[in-house]
Amino acid sequence: MPNRQWFFASGNTQQGPYSQDQLRDFIARGAVRADTRVWTEGMSDWQRAGDIPGLLSGGSAAPAMPPASARESEPLARGTEPIGAPLSVDLNIWGLLGRTLIFVIGFLLVLPAPWVATSFYGWLISRVRVPQRPNLSFTGQPTDIWWVFVLLALCAYSGLTDIPYIGIILIPVQAWLSWMTIKWVVANISANGQPLRLSFRGEALHYIGWFVLLNLSFITIIGWAWVTTAMTRWMFRNIDGTRREIIFNASGLEVLWRTVVVAIGCILIIPIPWVLGWIARWYVSQVALAPRTA
Template structure:
C-alpha cells in the first residue's frame, strides 16, 4: 500500500510516523533489522520486520555479511535462521532480578524464584520463524541444586576454614552445569517441548568455570574466555535442526560489560543498563541452518 505511514518500536519508545520512502531508507541503512518491531496502516498488530513477507527481501536491504566463524546464509535464500531477540520492560526486569537475589539470600525460596525467573525471561525470547519460547521447568525438579547454590553464596563469609570457598568452587561449577541442562531440557515453542538437551561434558564445563575465574587475573582476558565458553555451550546443544551460535566478540563483551558494571555501581542507571545489556546479550545468539 503506497503512501502508508510506518512506526518503529525502539526499546520502550515508539518512533514515527515515517513515510514509505523514509522507512525504506531506514531499511537500506540497516536501522530496521529482522528483530525490529514495526507497524503500518492496515496492519492488525505490531510485527517483527523479519516476519513480514517481502519487507526485507533482497534489493530492499543490504546483504547480510556474517561475522567470522558464523554460518553464512544459504544460497537459495533460506531465511530459517537469524538472531534471537527479547522483549522486556526494564522495570519488570529489575523487579524480578531483585526477587531472584532476595530468594537466593533467603535460601529456602531459591528453587521457586529461580524457576519463575527463568520461565519469565525465556518466555520473552523470540526466535525467527518460530515465535516466542516457553518454559516448563518445575521448581522441585532440581530443588537441591538451587538450595546448594544458595548455600554456597555464604561459604567463606560464615566460616573460618581457610580456602574452603576455593575447595568448593568445582562443586559450584557442577551445580551450574546441572542448571544449564535443566533449563535447556525444559524449553518449549508454540506450547510444544523442543526436546533439546545440553550434552557438554561436566568436566569440560568445570574447566571453563575455573578458567574464567583465573582469567580475571589478566584484567581483561575474561571477556574472551567468556565468549569462547558461550560458543562451546551453544555447540553442545542438541535436538534442534538449526545450529545455535554465539556471535559476540571478546572486545564487544568487554566494553559492554564494563559499561553495565559502571552503571550498576552508580545505582540510578541500573534499570536502563540492565535492559540494554540483556537485549544485546540475547541478540548475540542466533539459530541458523546447519551446514552439512
C-alpha cells in the same frame, strides 16, 4: 527482485528461506560458494550458485529463498556480526529489575531459591523471540532439581566461614551445579505449548574446566571477557535437538566494554534499570540461528 526468497543446500539439508541481504552475507562468509546448489521461485530446478549470472559477483543482488515449508530448517550464522536469524527479547526494564532483585533475595534466603529461579527463567524465556519458534515458554518446576538451587545458594555463604580456601575448593562444585542447571533449563523449553526436546550435550568435566578457567582469568583483569565469549559459544554449540546451529556473535572486546559500562551504571545506582535492560537485550541479540555445517 529484492523481495525474492532463496534456498541453498548445505550437505543433505535444505536451508532457507533467506532474504537477498542474508544470502549476500552467506556468500561473503563462504557458506555459499560457486558449487553450492541454490533455488528461488521462477527456477525450474536447483542450480550451482556460480552458474547464476550476477549471484556471486558484487553487482546484482544475491537474494533469499522460496516455500514456507522449509523454514523449520533455517539455522544460525557464524561471524562477529549477527547474520541469518538473530534472536531478540522483549523486556520491561522495571520488570527485569524487580525480578532480578527477587532472584537475589531468594538466593540469600536459600530456601526460596528453587521457586525464584524457576519463576525468573520462565519469565525471561517467555520474552525471548526466536524466528519461526513463536510463544516460547518454560515448563520446569521448582521441585525438579530443588537441591541444586539450595546448594548454589549455600555456596554463596562460603566466604563467611573460617574454613581455609573453602571458596576455591567449592569452585568445581559450583561449576557442576551450574552445569546441572543449564541441562535442566534447556530440556524444559517449549514453543507453542509443544516441547522442543532440546538437550545440552556438553560434558560436565568440560564445563567444569571452562568454569575454572573463567575464575582464573580474572587474575588478568580483562581476560575473563574473552573466556566468557569462548565459553558461551561452546555452550550454544552443544545444544542438541534442532536442525539449526546456535551462534554467539559477540567478541571479547564487546563483552568487556559493555560490562564496564554496566558496572559504572550500577555504582551510580540510578542508571541500574536502564543498563540492566541494555545489556540483557544486547546479549540476546548476539545469539543467531544459522545453517549447521558438517
